[in-house]
Structures are given as structure tokens and as C-alpha cells.
Amino acid sequence: MSLSVYLVYLALLILIPLLAQGKVKRAYNKYSQIRNTAGMTGAEVARKILQDNGIYDVQVEETKGTLSDHYDPKAKAVRLSSDNYHKHPLLVLRLLHMRLVMRYKMQKNIRS
16 A cells, blocks of 8 residues: 555544544533533532432542543542533533443443
């Protein structure tokens, strides 16, 4: 193969992830502006979801960054970015519910 073909592949390998990342950030910024009607913060939502699903041994903690929300199975902690921890976006409700319950149950099943 010629050098130009490799350069095209390299450009695609760089461009496609950048476009995907930009799309995710735009969607996040758009939907994070919509407040949930319950008026709950992300931390309150996370605790409620955990309790509603019988999960009492997982802590909810604040972490730095944007789009850095995650569940740490080793520490048994849900870590929310500062914005999602303190604010009331509707997006937090949807994402937390999917992530928390699925991840926790998967980890529990793996250990069983």
C-alpha cells in the first residue's frame, strides 16, 4: 500500500473518534440543561435509585471532571461530577438509573 492510503486510514482513525466525542458532548450539553421535575440533585437521585433497588452498601461521592460519572465496584461507590452531584438535570435521572442498577447487578452476578 502507498503512503497516501496509510495517511487516509490514519486521518479516519483520528477523525471518527473526534466526531463521536463532539456529538456526545453536544447531546450532553443540550439535555443537561433540562431540569428534572422532582427537583432532586444528582446525589439525591443516585441514593434513591440505589435504595429503591435494595442496594444499601454503595456510597455516592462527588468527583472532578465532566462526563466522569461512574460506578467503582472495588470501592462500592458511585462517583458523580460536581455539576451532576449538585444540580438537577433530567439527564442525570436517566443515566444514573441505567448505569447504577445494571452495573451493580452485573458485578453481583459475576461474584456469585
